[in-house]
Amino acid sequence: MTAAFAFWPPVAAIAAAVNAGRSTAGAETARALARIRELDGEIGAFTSVDEADAARRAAAVDARIAAGERLPLAGVPVAIKDNIWVKGHPITQGSMLFRAFIAPEDAEAVARLVAAGAVIVGIANTSEFAAKGQTTNLLHGATRNPWNTAMTPGGSSGGPVAAVASGMVPLAIGTDAGGSSRRPPAHTGLVGLKPSFGAIPYGPGFPEPFFGISCICPIARTVADTALAFEVMAGTSLVDPHSAPLPPDGGLRPDRMRIAYTPRWGLDVPVEPEVAARVDACVASLRAAGLAIVDADPRWPAGAAETGLGAIQQSGLAALHGEAWRQRPDLIDPDLGAQIAAGLTLSGADVARALLLSEEVAIAGAAFFREGGIDAAIGPTTPCAAWPVEHLGPATIAGMPVGPRGHAVFTPLFNHTRQPAISIPCGLDGAGLPLGLQIVMPRGRDRELLRVAAALEAILAG
Structure with missing residues (x-):
């Protein structure tokens, strides 16, 4: 199949229509849910879609608009990667180890999207622990590239990009610790921004195996759509000690x-x-x-390549999931098991050398x-x-x-x-x-x- 490029208008136009009463969050959400039902069986972008929850979220946005609020993402359907917390939703990191996990709260970036009027319609697939460049896992299976479903969309943000590239949603949020929200957009004809580290708050959420480098990332069809989502999510937060204000815009043309x-x-x-x-x-x-x-x-x-820096990821995965892998290796993607096994062989000096190389x-x-x-x-x-x-x-x-x-x-x-x-x-x-x-x-x-x-x-x- 080929991506339905003309399916969604620009994100700002969707919000403008909802703010002006020419559309409603409910209508935009229904459109996204219908598209997901039509297409996702072939693509596998989503790990879970709670239509009743999406409808409730849309109704809340419409009530805010009726009360006089004007919201920058009013009624915009959004997919969230399956390693970012969305309160009340199953967030699994693509892992059998977390198949029963329900997020207890929203990540700060998610809370900001919701405050801006976005409607979360579903959770999008990732490779296990967001730790490989192909989106497959034992729990949810493979995500396919909408341009050619025999191909991968890349990873680990394959679900978010497939959801946008196929026209199921106009906007998605991924993460990026090594290119996971730049390479998949490149493979699917989209725009993906990895911000400066700390520009968008990270967490609350799962412990991060990628020390001091992972970012929350907007993914969309155009730079303008991506920039609008960035502005909504950016800014310091007490939940993330690494979040930092951006310096003044120098206006460079x-x-x-x-x-x-x-x-x-x-x-x-x-x-x-x-x-x-x-x-x-x-x-x-x-x-x-x-x-x-x-x-x-x-x-x-x-x-300075991933062979030299890979010890950081491997040791982080081993620290977080090494014991689970030792006890039940069958529950973990063999590609991730290999990384964990490598991490368990590393010495403290090996990890320190990789961290020094990162600096x-x-x-x-x-x-x-x-x-x-x-x-x-x-x-x-x-x-x-x-x-x-x-x-x-x-x-x-x-x-x-x-x-x-x-x-x-x-x-x-x-x-x-x-x-x-x-x-x-x-x-x-x-x-x-x-x-x-x-x-x-x-x-x-x-x-x-x-x-x-x-x-x-x-x-x-x-």
């Missing part, structure tokens, strides 16, 4: 910026020729539009912008398009053998730099599958990044 084009983000890794050619064509269009784009690569410390990566990422006089950087979001749903990752890229994370090399470094990064669509490969362009800016420049992304989106769409 794309036509006055120095933008680095980095075809491999400074890494010696294979890229599919079609991806390289498509991204090169996008960059040529941006240069033709008058943007000042220079060729420049970040310089990363030795070992070196953060320093190098900041230096790239500061020392090079660079305002923003662009390059491919992924080195390949989506691959068959049954595989953890492609076996080869550009004819070269790669490991199970070979498809994920361009996103994790910017979790460790804590810098904002966004993926926007940049065309299709020869098989008609979407590709993404990643844009990165210095930490705290989220609003400027969104403005730059919107400008690039307009140029590439033209």
Whole structure:
């Protein structure tokens, strides 16, 4: 099947219609629920949909509108990833270990969405513990790519992107500790923003195995929709000691910026020729539009790849779930079991070395912008398009053998730099599958990044 691209109007238009009385939250919610019933049997985006709860939430929004409130997300149907708490809903992290868990409260980001008038219509699938780049798990099964259901949407935010790309909902919320809300949008023709670390409060929720790098992320069809959701969720909160205010918006305009084009983000890794050619064509269009784009690569410390940094995730998973895996390995996805087993073999020095490398990566990422006089950087979001749903990752890229994370090399470094990064669509490969362009800016420049992304989106769409 092919995604129903024209199904939803822009998020702001939905809210405007509900605020003005031209539509209702109830009508928009009914539309989303009907679409889910029609499509999700084939796609598997949702782990649970409580239609009665969604109707109650919509009625509450309509009552607020009738009482005179005007809400930025009035009546907008939203899917929430299955590792973010939504009070009263089963939130399982895609794991048999949590199949009976009911969230006792909302995550702060969810509470802010609800306060803004959004209607949560369902919980969207994730890989177990949001810890691999393909969305399958023992509890809920596989999520499929709406562009071609033989393919994966990537992971771990495969459920949220499939829900949006298929037209079931106009907006979804994911998480990103290594690219989980940038790569899946790239594989499904969407926009996914990983904010600066701390820009959107994280929690209350499950203990996080990804130390100090995971973010709550809006996913939508356009930069404008993504930016609206970001503004609703952003801001400090006492529930998250790492949440931090953004610095003042410097007002930097794309036509006055120095933008680095980095075809491999400074890494010696294979890229599919079609991806390289498509991204090169996008960059040529941006240069033709008058943007000042220079060729420049970040310089990363030795070992700055997931092989060097992976000990952080592995040890975190082992600390949280190692005992459960020892007792009942059959209840955990074997791909996650392998990570947990690796984590259990690590020494304290091994973990410390990975954490020190993470700090070196953060320093190098900041230096790239500061020392090079660079305002923003662009390059491919992924080195390949989506691959068959049954595989953890492609076996080869550009004819070269790669490991199970070979498809994920361009996103994790910017979790460790804590810098904002966004993926926007940049065309299709020869098989008609979407590709993404990643844009990165210095930490705290989220609003400027969104403005730059919107400008690039307009140029590439033209």
